[in-house]
Amino acid sequence: MEKMAAVLIGAGMIGESHVRALSGLRDQIGLAAVVTRRPEGAMYLAEHYAGERPVFTADLEAVLADPAVRMVIVATPPSVRIDLIAAIAAAGKHVLLEKPVARNLAEAEEVVKICADAGVSLGMVLQHRASLPAKAAAELVAGGTLGALGHVEIIAQLWRDQSYYDELGRGTYARDGGGVLLTQAIHSIDLALSLTSPVSEVQAMTCATPLHQLEAEDMAVVGLRFACGAAGSLVASTASFPGADEMVKLHFSHGSLAIGRRRLDIHWRDGRHEVVGYGIGDAGPSPENYIWHQGVIADFAEAITQGSAPMATGEAALAAHRLIDAIERSSRSGAKVMVGAA
Incomplete structure (x- = not known):
């Protein structure tokens, strides 16, 4: 599989799990950037990544304009999902979304529709x-x-x-x-x-x-x-x-x-x-969690390449x-x- 560039949006408590998982997949998926409102507070995540140091930035528009980026992992609170995913989908990037899809059923259905209408894949981080x-x-x-x-x-x-x-x-x-x-x-x-x-x-x-x-x-x-x-x-x-x-x-x-x-x-x-x-x-937390995240991320990247459905789709999460x-x-x-x- 050709190496794919990925972006992580959100540097909260689950961010480290994603960075560790991506570190283990660095030969197949490169972490190009971490997007967060306070980049200086997220730079510690670089300590958990063994590949080339990602860019830490608050400029989502610039990141989405990069043609090398094909997948975006969204790990923000559900309250800021819809507009964010609309921007990502409009840029033609595939979305791997931390659970839940949204705060409620109506919003979740809207997120799924946004991605479907834009023709981008929506996968869910339901790593169990x-x-x-x-x-x-x-x-x-x-x-x-x-x-x-x-x-x-x-x-x-x-x-x-x-x-x-x-x-x-x-x-x-x-x-x-x-x-x-x-x-x-x-x-x-x-x-x-x-x-x-x-x-x-x-x-x-x-x-x-x-x-x-x-x-x-x-x-x-x-x-x-x-x-x-x-x-x-x-x-x-x-x-x-x-x-x-x-x-x-x-x-x-x-x-x-x-x-x-x-x-x-x-x-x-x-x-x-x-x-x-x-x-x-x-x-409690265990190393298996990073392995499960790796499995979800690797599966999503393969689904993008193959044009197939990921392990857990947004539609299935509904x-x-x-x-x-x-x-x-x-x-x-x-x-x-x-x-x-x-």
Whole structure:
């Protein structure tokens, strides 16, 4: 594959993960620039990049005018997405976007339309799909040997200290669009939905627990009904000290899958137990995260070159947004809600 020039927009806490991932891909993808409102405060990122030092700049227009740049990684808060992506798409650059797509479903649909209308690819950094356990699970599900899906468990019981929410705007609807569902649990939600039929209806309760001060939710408990007839549950929290491994469990007629961050357990109904992975890791940051980001970025670059769909498209990510929208509506009304219905 011909070496491709990439740009990173945003130098927040996830910026280091992208720079480390790009460092490992520097022979295939060069990091040409890091665009941020305060370039001097982002220059520390160069310490994590082994290739030629990127330009640090606030001049997005100049960066987008560079014909060598083909892909732009957007890692800004959701509150500044739409105009930014419109400018990138108008310049003909392909967009790899940190989750979520936007603050709410309507904005997310607008982002997807902007890129489609401009004829540029929109990929999502939903890196859990790139993990070894997730890829092995996807292969098994696609093979059909597990039988019919009957029960789904989505578990994201995490912990964030109050200092996390003390950052200006974090956990607010204006900046983030929500709380644990959009910011953390969306990874597990997306992974589950990539392996199941769509969710047709939900019954939900969400709230902010007394353990945090934030505008949006830090806890959600949801009953799910899938289009295929399967039933399920979603439990998500950033108030579950000390935090646990995120998990998606899929129970089929011939066996069950337990998909963790570092390990896939396969329990067959005939008594066999198979393991794919390398042990059980904790819920905190680990080197695997950089590897997963590398997988997403490399896949996106290849998709651009081949003219194919990336691992997680913006359109596919709308499934998680539609589900989260339905969960929020159900929680507000106290009633069962159909996913996708107004």
